[in-house]
Amino acid sequence: MARLKVAILISGRGSNMAALIEAMQPDDFPAEVVLVLSNQPDAAGLEIARAANIPTEVLKHGDFDSREAFDAAMTEVLAAAGVRLICLAGFMRLLSTEFCQRWRDRIINIHPSLLPAFKGLHVHERMLEAGVRIAGCTVHFVRPAMDEGPILVQATVPIAADDTADSLSARILEQEHRIYPLAVRLIAEGKARAAGASVALDNFALSEDRLINPPLR
Numbered sequence: 001m002a003r004l005k006v007a008i009l010i011s012g013r014g015s016n017m018a019a020l021i022e023a024m025q026p027d028d029f030p031a032e033v034v035l036v037l038s039n040q041p042d043a044a045g046l047e048i049a050r051a052a053n054i055p056t057e058v059l060k061h062g063d064f065d066s067r068e069a070f071d072a073a074m075t076e077v078l079a080a081a082g083v084r085l086i087c088l089a090g091f092m093r094l095l096s097t098e099f100c101q102r103w104r105d106r107i108i109n110i111h112p113s114l115l116p117a118f119k120g121l122h123v124h125e126r127m128l129e130a131g132v133r134i135a136g137c138t139v140h141f142v143r144p145a146m147d148e149g150p151i152l153v154q155a156t157v158p159i160a161a162d163d164t165a166d167s168l169s170a171r172i173l174e175q176e177h178r179i180y181p182l183a184v185r186l187i188a189e190g191k192a193r194a195a196g197a198s199v200a201l202d203n204f205a206l207s208e209d210r211l212i213n214p215p216l217r
């Protein structure tokens, strides 16, 4: 069967992008990365993508008059590459409603909290301030509101008494790198789909008991 064509959108470091590229390298993975797109020309992730021989594109949002115009340019580039699934991986731009509609149920995002708690920025600091005991990360389908949409996979990360934002962020990131490829696999294999406000999973995916802190495959 043809592999699902995936684009990864980044703005910076690109560690989730690197984890996705690595996971999708084997020919038998049901999805393949066909494009990495950045809104920042100096995003470190671009170098990683180039080294892995993945086609890259840079669209500077500052070159466009409006969010809608920038998003329309992205749609053109993504459609030209035959993209069927967009993975936001530290892409620090809000998306227009038009873009979210055009790609509805074909955009997913990763966020370093157990959504719907702690949307937005400075998540690790805010979790420590709030004194929560369990942190984590979430992969979800994207809706126009920031960090909102049907949840695909989550992993939990206990917070230690001596955690700093950096130590906590590093442990959550390890889990991010595990659950993002799993979410892509579930979609590419047709085992997970958005259904109303949540995600419907087929019996196989459910029976595998691996949607919370999933083991590596």
Ligand code: GAR
Residues within 6 Å of the ligand: 012, 013, 014, 015, 016, 017, 089, 090, 091, 110, 111, 112, 120, 147, 173, 176
């Ligand atoms: C990741 O921790 C990701 O969860 C977060 O940005 C970081 C990007 O790191 N995304 C969000 O906060 C989205 N609201 P990376 O560039 O190394 O993947």
